[in-house]
Amino acid sequence: MVEAAPTDMVFIQQLSGELRKLFARPRTWMGYGAFLAMEALILTVYKLEASQERMRGMVERNGLEFSTYYSSLTITFMIMLLSMFLLGSIYFALVAGDIVAKENEDGNLRMVFARPISRFRLLLVKYTAVCLYTFSFVFFVGISGYAMAVAAVGWEGGLFVIEPKMKVFAAYPNWWEGAGRLALSAAGIGISMITLSSIAFMFSCFKIKPAAATIITLTILFVDMILQGFPFFKPYESYFVTWRMSAWVFLVEQYISWPKIIESFTFLAGLNVSLFTIGWLAFQTRDFKT
């Protein structure tokens, strides 16, 4: 028998193997390419005269100086906000929806099940990989977006944020303060997006096709978001997942309301644990025929 490595080392080996699988797939790199293209597009739009005028109006109406806030930090914030909403949801649902269901469809799982790893452990490794991937991808978007924005408008300037839906307005003329808040918001988006990945992951554990896991996840989130917008549901908006997922934006408020943020992130963490547990129970009770 091969001498077994310590458990924590084995977990790291399993996790690095899972991440290697993610990064070895051409589709992963196509995803990175798609995001870079999206960032370039958003940046181009922000460079247009009309967009600049619109932004100037917004900034100056609030008594602020346009030249301070038409900056790489503000543009990066918008890149993150828009690309995560437009492309991020689809991409994360696709990656997490595939992680178990695709391996089952391709027959890889039966090779894994010939090994003495428990189903819980296997799912834990895969879920950890999904969480790390989701969280780090948001930073990739932030860093690459910032690099593009610096190339386009230079590095100087502050951060200007206006988010009417969540009623958030903030302006940081100082670069360091703005950059700090931008990094904090990237971490917040990362945490929020883990919930999206968790929903797709749970469906991926069911006996369904990978594409079905992705589509069901996106459907649930879009329905949640649409219902949340109905005036009837206004008093109950905090019960909607997408509202909780948007709570990260409070991290850029001038005075951070930590109780509000902690409440929402605790809600999301509880939801994530529940989704993982349901997925595991479904996976544990399934028969996998060779």
Added chain:
Amino acid sequence: MMLEAKNLSKAFGGKPALKNVGFSLGRGEIHGLLGHNGAGKSTTLGIILGMVAPDQGEVLIDGISVQEHRGKALRKVGAIFEAPAFYDYMTGWDNLKILMSYSGGFDGKSAREVVKRVGLEQRIGSKVRTYSHGMRQRLALAQALLPEPELLLLDEPTDGLDPEGIKWFRDFILELRQERGMTVLFNSHLLSEVEQMCDRVAILREGQLVFEGSVRNLADETPIYQADLETWSVAGPVVERFGGSVLQAGRIALPVSIDSAQVLEEWVKAGVRVREFSKVRRSLEDVYMEILDG
């Protein structure tokens, strides 16, 4: 016993797939698992690996219950499946690394030795999608051997291989048994392979075990004889008196306990002229088909 399958029963959607199946493998034994498609072979293998939960019964590997302590029981097991599904977009080496991480950790030195042994050292750094079927089977063999198993489960491992590949595979498994005393459960449709490799066989029909015993016993259980004679109308009742039966094309079946010389003697006494009488050497395939035909 290296493997004991006890009273395994399983139904899918109310349809029984296995009914009270039980068999065992002694250490160092090569045991065949035969049956038509849908006979329950894959379900049996699934239960042995803990991929399928039985409705009844359990599997013990070296005395450890797979159903109760799957992780511990499977530490001594390696498995190869028909058309093994690797991560095609990765190299053979990366595949071994990933699969071994699920077996308690990767050891580069052992992996290099096994890769060399299966003859993949030149291509182990290439992406699996560029491998031929034979190379994939070699990689499958390497991953199955890496945890240094005592029990090897082979599910149609030679399907799709050319005759040279089949021979290489057979010789390799026999070598492993000789060197390490490895126990092998061999599920295959290639009856000639089973006959050449296996000591014992279990035959499943519609989820039920219809035979379990040595390959030699199987062929000898109801000996068949070829007779060239006149007056079958006289010879037939003599055969039946001995508990045998007249088959087609001049063949007769006799119980193992009957000495064929006694039958010949009775025929001569009854005036039957016998031109030729000989025992037919039956292949596993002949016997298998007879069993499955009921």
